[in-house]
Amino acid sequence: MINLTPQLTTQQLTDPMQPEPFRVKRVMKESYDTFTLEMEPVNSERLFTFAPGQFNMLYIFGVGEIPISISGDPNQPAMLVHTTRIVGAVTKAMSKLKTGDVLGVRGPFGTGWPVSAAKGCDVVLVAGGIGLAPLRPVLYQMLAHRDRYGKVVLLYGCRSPEDILFRKELEKWRARFDLEIFVTVDYGDSDWHGNVGVVTKLIPKAPFDALNTVAMVCGPEVMMRFTAIELQKRGVQGEAIALSMERNMKCAIGLCGHCQFGPTFICKDGPVFTYPQLQSWLAQWEI
Amino acid sequence: MTLNTNSSTKYVLESTDFQQLIDVLVGIGYRVIGPTFDHNAVIYDDITAVTDLPIGWTDEQDAATYRLSRRSDEAFFGYVIAPQSWKKFLYPSQVRLWQAALSNGSFEILPDSEKPEPMAFIGVRSCELHAIAIQDRVFIEGEYVDPTYHAHRENLFIVAVNCGQAGGTCFCTSVNTGPKVEAGYDLALTEVIDHETHYFVVEVGTERGQHVLEQLPVRTADKREAKLPKTITDQAAHQIKRHLNTDGIKELLYTNSENPRWDEIATRCLTCANCTMVCPTCFCTTVEDVSDLTGQQAERIRKWDSCFTMDFSYIHGGSVRYTSKSRYRQWMTHKLATWIDQFGTLGCVGCGRCITWCPVGIDITAELEAIRQTKAKGETIKEGSDENIG
Numbered sequence: 001m002i003n004l005t006p007q008l009t010t011q012q013l014t015d016p017m018q019p020e021p022f023r024v025k026r027v028m029k030e031s032y033d034t035f036t037l038e039m040e041p042v043n044s045e046r047l048f049t050f051a052p053g054q055f056n057m058l059y060i061f062g063v064g065e066i067p068i069s070i071s072g073d074p075n076q077p078a079m080l081v082h083t084t085r086i087v088g089a090v091t092k093a094m095s096k097l098k099t100g101d102v103l104g105v106r107g108p109f110g111t112g113w114p115v116s117a118a119k120g121c122d123v124v125l126v127a128g129g130i131g132l133a134p135l136r137p138v139l140y141q142m143l144a145h146r147d148r149y150g151k152v153v154l155l156y157g158c159r160s161p162e163d164i165l166f167r168k169e170l171e172k173w174r175a176r177f178d179l180e181i182f183v184t185v186d187y188g189d190s191d192w193h194g195n196v197g198v199v200t201k202l203i204p205k206a207p208f209d210a211l212n213t214v215a216m217v218c219g220p221e222v223m224m225r226f227t228a229i230e231l232q233k234r235g236v237q238g239e240a241i242a243l244s245m246e247r248n249m250k251c252a253i254g255l256c257g258h259c260q261f262g263p264t265f266i267c268k269d270g271p272v273f274t275y276p277q278l279q280s281w282l283a284q285w286e287i
Numbered sequence: 288m289t290l291n292t293n294s295s296t297k298y299v300l301e302s303t304d305f306q307q308l309i310d311v312l313v314g315i316g317y318r319v320i321g322p323t324f325d326h327n328a329v330i331y332d333d334i335t336a337v338t339d340l341p342i343g344w345t346d347e348q349d350a351a352t353y354r355l356s357r358r359s360d361e362a363f364f365g366y367v368i369a370p371q372s373w374k375k376f377l378y379p380s381q382v383r384l385w386q387a388a389l390s391n392g393s394f395e396i397l398p399d400s401e402k403p404e405p406m407a408f409i410g411v412r413s414c415e416l417h418a419i420a421i422q423d424r425v426f427i428e429g430e431y432v433d434p435t436y437h438a439h440r441e442n443l444f445i446v447a448v449n450c451g452q453a454g455g456t457c458f459c460t461s462v463n464t465g466p467k468v469e470a471g472y473d474l475a476l477t478e479v480i481d482h483e484t485h486y487f488v489v490e491v492g493t494e495r496g497q498h499v500l501e502q503l504p505v506r507t508a509d510k511r512e513a514k515l516p517k518t519i520t521d522q523a524a525h526q527i528k529r530h531l532n533t534d535g536i537k538e539l540l541y542t543n544s545e546n547p548r549w550d551e552i553a554t555r556c557l558t559c560a561n562c563t564m565v566c567p568t569c570f571c572t573t574v575e576d577v578s579d580l581t582g583q584q585a586e587r588i589r590k591w592d593s594c595f596t597m598d599f600s601y602i603h604g605g606s607v608r609y610t611s612k613s614r615y616r617q618w619m620t621h622k623l624a625t626w627i628d629q630f631g632t633l634g635c636v637g638c639g640r641c642i643t644w645c646p647v648g649i650d651i652t653a654e655l656e657a658i659r660q661t662k663a664k665g666e667t668i669k670e671g672s673d674e675n676i677g
Contacts, residue, residue: 016431017384017587021393042393061387061394062578062585087603102393248602250574253431256592257571258599260621263628268430284544286613 016253019059019104020044022080024097030165034130035095036071036083042102047077051112052137053216053244053272057252058082059104060093067249069134069271070108075144080105083133083165109252111272113138114242118214122150124206124236126227128199128219129158132165134244134271135218139173146178151208153180157199157219160185161192180207199223203230210235216272218244225282228275241275261287297513298505300476302485305363306337308446309409311502317407317444320376322369327355329369331376334409341366348639349455350648360480364410367454368638372567373408373415374422377439384574386586394585405442411472412450413465414457414636418567419445420471424630425570435589444495447472451519453526456639458652460524461531464636467520474499477516488515531637531652532659533623539659540624544616548658553612555647560593562641562649563618568634571599594618619651 022039029035041048050070059065066088072081086095097103115138123142125135135154142152154173158164164183174181182202184195195202199219213236217227224243231241247259247266259266262281264273281287300308312319313335321334324341334340345358346366358365386397411419419440426436450466459465468475473496477488488508491497563569573592578585592599595614600607608614626634635651642650 015398015434018396018398019387021395023393059576061389062576062582064576065574065587085603091603100392104387104394104396246602247607248600250572250592254429255426255431255433255570256573257594258573258592260617260625263625265629280541286608286610287544287617 016106016109017251019057019065019106020046021102022105024099024101024103025079026099027097030083030167031163034083034085034163034165036081037094037097037103038072039080039082039103039105040078041080041105048080048108049077050074050108050137052115052141053113053134054108054110055134055252055271056080056082056105056107056109057249058090058094059106060090060097061102061104063093064090065104065106065250066090067109067246067252067267069244071133071136073140074137075140083130083136085130106252109267111270113216113244113272114214115141118216119148120150120212121240122153122208122213124153124155124208124213124215124231126155126199126203126215126217126219126231127157128223129163130165131217131219131223131244132156132158135216136166136169138216139179143173143176143179150212151180152178153182153206153208155182155184155199155202155206157184157186157202157223160187161189161194182206198226200226200230203227203234213240215241216244217241221245221282228279228282238275238279242272243275243278244271245273245278246271296491297508297516298489298491298500299508299512300487300489300503300505302363302478302487304504305487307503308499309334309336311499312407312409312444312446315407315444315499316405318404319407319409320373321409322364322366324355328353329355329366331369331371331373331408331410337363340364345452346454348457348643350642350650351645352455352648353643361485362451362478362480364448364476364478365451367450367452367457368412368415368640370565370640370644372418372565372638372640373411374418374567374570376406376408377419377443378422378426378433378436378570380591382435382589384587384589386584388585389583403439405444406439407444407446409446409448411445411447411468412638413447413468414459414638415567416445416447416468416471417464417636418638421568421630421632421634421636422570424632425568429630444499445472445474445492447475447492449475449477449516449520450523451478453523453528454639454643456529456642456650457527457637458529458531458639459637460527461529461533461652462633462635462637465520466523466527467516472496475516477519479512479515479519488512490516529639529642529650529652531635531655533633536633536655537624537627539655540620543658544620546658546661548654548661549612549616551657552615552649552654553610555649556611556615557646558595558611558614559646560595561644561646563593563595564591565640565644566622567636567638567640568622569593573598594621615649619654622651623655 021042026038055069071083250256254265254268426433447468475490622634
């Protein structure tokens with residue numbers, strides 16, 4: 001049996017509640033409501049080492065602070081990369097940042113994806129919408145060590161062709177022979193010739209050996225729940241499925257209480273969990 | 288004065304000498320905090336004199352009921368428990384975490400690292416000692432330490448006082464947290480008033496307690512007096528009317544998320560958050576990031592928060608717990624079930640404050656029992672079951 005019990009990788013931070021200033025080096029518009037920030041520390045030469053799946057608390061001066069997962073390449077720790085969608089006051093303020101602006105960073109926090117445990121296995125990444133962002137570091141990691149894994153498959157669902165995240169990168173990766181990418185949208189347009197429908201519909205046909213597969217799933221809760229069910233129907237073991245959860249967070253160190261999901265604190269016990277850790281809670285309302 | 292240092296030895300401090308206990312603690316450098324009579328309630332606050340204590344007052348508590356009334360004697364600690372717990376001193380309701388200032392196109396964080404003065408609490412009840420021990424697990428004994436709580440807690444001197452009577456909402460006997468203090472104190476007092484005498488039986492819990500005791504005009508308790516802490520707390524225990532049935536409590540709540548009783552509670556619960564504010568173990572906080580009018584200065588304030596608010600579970604798109612039944616369920620399930628998985632203990636010490644201060648008198652002991660009784664009607668989801676598959 002594959003053991004995906006998340007490893008705690010948070011390093012000891014001197015004061016975990018104190019943001020460190022980072023300067024924006026580059027802003028990239030990904031779609032009409034998503035963007036990526038590349039940033040470097042202002043006062044140090046700190047290399048931002050992190051495990052794929054971990055998150056930071058990003059602070060906009062005087063506005064507020066929110067948890068955002070890291071979307072960059074773990075092998076390039078000189079640059080911290082975050083991709084997010086404009087949904088509230090802080091992300092809106094963040095979307096207006098320009099090169100040279102400064103924001104606060106606390107982190108990295110939480111558990112990472114089971115990248116090491118997946119060695120020797122086929123890997124299926126299932127992403128919904130902005131859920132692709134926390135999975136991108138996994139792809140970087142796996143492509144850097146491609147020989148360690150069997151088939152690597154990305155199943156990606158989003159609302160419309162306009163919402164496709166990292167489009168150029170996906171097209172580049174799609175041209176590789178060692179990476180299978182399937183995209184589906186909820187509703188297409190006249191130029192769309194791809195799949196239409198929910199991402200779970202891609203699972204039955206996707207090319208992987210279910211009995212030797214590790215799955216990593218990130219998206220809306222209901223999508224993750226049904227993805228896990230669909231993967232199990234294909235024969236993937238529940239223990240071989242990892243999910244990344246999202247909740248309101250104020251501290252990121254398990255003290256503010258906001259991110260509780262059943263007995264877990266998403267910030268420190270997660271955000272990456274194995275499916276059996278969450279299964280009974282995912283099926284309940286308003287947890 | 289030379290004292291027998293056998294730790295099981297008990298001593299007697301006359302009520303007329305009680306001022307000296309306060310004076311000795313002040314002399315050592317403690318900020319002394321104890322019960323006071325304030326706005327017709329017992330409020331834990333700074334004290335300097337015996338006359339600050341709520342002498343001759345008692346409290347009548349019941350669901351949604353709290354009032355003080357006169358006692359027939361001049362007891363110093365003749366009430367049961369104050370509305371607010373000691374957590375307001377150990378984990379203040381509002382703390383500035385840091386200030387920040389813009390400079391040279393960046394910002395600088397200036398941490399607030401003021402060292403709090405050491406505190407001495409006088410009048411901590413057994414359930415409250417347990418509540419402090421539970422918050423120790425949350426804030427000190429976990430993966431991350433909360434520096435504010437730790438700084439307040441590490442030099443804390445505790446004078447516990449045994450309960451001579453039970454309140455109308457107490458249920459410490461159900462959760463093994465009282466009424467007799469057993470551990471976690473420096474000194475423990477039992478107040479004794481009979482006929483013309485008024486004195487305290489003193490027990491020593493630590494070397495620090497011993498050090499303070501040695502500066503007090505105490506005498507060794509005789510055999511009869513030494514038995515009084517047990518006799519008096521036994522009497523209090525017998526007065527307790529409420530009971531929380533903890534049998535299989537975690538599994539009960541883990542399998543009853545769909546119990547119809549939650550809907551029934553939601554018709555009464557106002558989601559006012561009173562229960563979480565008065566609870567001595569509730570620890571949730573939020574942060575507020577604010578800036579001045581010029582936008583040059585900013586600060587982060589941490590405040591007590593409550594799982595009963597809509598904001599508490601807000602993520603983009605709305606609140607996760609948007610119904611009052613899910614918020615009550617979260618609170619009670621956390622106190623009585625998930626807390627066990629998180630911290631290896633119940634999150635409830637049976638102090639009864641949530642019952643007293645619920646404006647509509649919702650009683651956690653009665654609601655748990657109602658869930659137990661209506662269990663059969665609810666749809667249950669077994670932990671780790673595969674019934675949703677296929």
